[in-house]
Amino acid sequence: MRNNRAMALVPHRIAVLALDQVVGLDLGTPSQVFGTARTEDMQQLYTVDTCTAGRLPVRSTAGFQVLPDHGLELVEAADTVVVPGIHGGSPLVDGTVDPAVAAALRAAHDRGARIMSICTGAFVLAAAGLLDGHRATTHWAHASSFRRLYPNVELDPEVLFIDDGVLTSAGVAAGLDLCLHVIRRDHGSEVANRSARRCVVPPWREGGQAQYIERPVPRGSEIGTAATREWARQRLHEPVALRDLAAHARMSIRTFTRHFRSETGLSPAQWLLQQRTEHARLLLETTDLTVDQVARRSGFGTTAALRQHFQHRVGVAPSAYRRTFHPRP
Template structure:
């Protein structure tokens, strides 16, 4: 048995690291490049082994202007995309013609080097690049709230979801992930780490970076509003109350009464604060609880469904498949595969 454990440890130690390629362009936002390197670069196994290899590349290697008062020097060219397990396209300001519905031929050719099955993600308006080459046609996507109207006009075939922090769509040849504004890139990167190596690794990265491992709601709560609702009461107490009772029936009327609001006022205020309807938010929290139990416990699926508030295993399967495209058993096999 000891020999088997030792062999397993050696196999794990020899596994190749997940390769992430970040494709930067003129006018890039340094903070978005930093997010990728910081979060993926902090992901380690229990034994301290780095889990990702990150390479920054450009269509033309060399000096790349940023939207700040400095440039960066990129050594790798587009060939780095051909060997990547994940390709990330951050936003770029100034010379980004993708937000005008155009894309340079050399950028289109570079994206064509991505190998079949590789994961592709965008941060902020990087989604315009993916849409411009047709990668988002018929698929779910999001981008910065301030660019959603332009995005919808240019790319009507994309299923744009403007109210959420990030999307996941696994229906095509490439799994596609998109995120909203800059900070939502943090949420997306943590989500990808969690998908790859489980919540323990993602939570460790979040703690080291001093960011929450998961933020509630979507980007609708950050949209500029011409007339702020000064002095409005929060719905935070009802959310805390619901989180303590995920395994029990929770009604909209109960939540509204806790805040001494009408159902209509509560629903409007809740959406303003979280970016989601109360029911969608509650379902999201129940899914997070179910995922945690699938990853960290040996409870049977029907028990997990009950404790997370879905009632039946069939209901949990339906919700998890709709959200992630997998069954509870498949999810558990992925994230309870043993030490990384």
């Protein structure tokens, strides 16, 4: 995690490395999302630039060419390198990548730069040898091809993103989730939520949430669980059992659980833990409540329970998180 004030003075440098047949949406996602991340006095927290090997134009899948301002020297200086998805080329065909690209990515990784991919950009990172022995994800439709080409990578194609040293996301909109996750990790929930509002996207979908794979969209006349989820969000400080959720939705427990998982990709218990953790993060960042009070108001009940779940899901203790994102004057 990084200090907000220091980052505001010197913006974090992001290099977007585009290869031939780059996916148009993936290419624009980092600049759009990271470009909205600002301090309260509107100072930019990130700068985002695009580069290619040899500073040469590359084709996009959207019918336009990318004319970059930078070559691979941008990767050498960047704090974070993002590889968008591609819809063709050797990383998807035979598991190889331009040696200059592979060398630049490996050098950036070795000096401690953060490395990310969106969608099939994971094929590029795997071809460069950066995902061997790591958990990773990519678009679910390319999972079998990825496993065949890169058997040394632990692929999980049913999640939105994975942060396992090297960061990878699933396809299309999951790149938004990964970028917001990075902003949240660097600067906390409040900054990430402001970015999400500016991008008009949901502020948080946990990485472990399932990709929406071949699931039918419920008909408009079908009863869903959205109203019950909102009802539960207003009662995070109270004990909320599965039977309470099902009763509010006027469904049996079995039917409610099936609908809930179909709509969210999570069980009701997993979703409640997710919501309670996110509420605790917000309280730790924006209030002076004690950790014990935060535990009660977010529904964990005890400091020990909050500490256990917070450490598991966020990676640090609540007190350490507060010191980082809610410093005292």
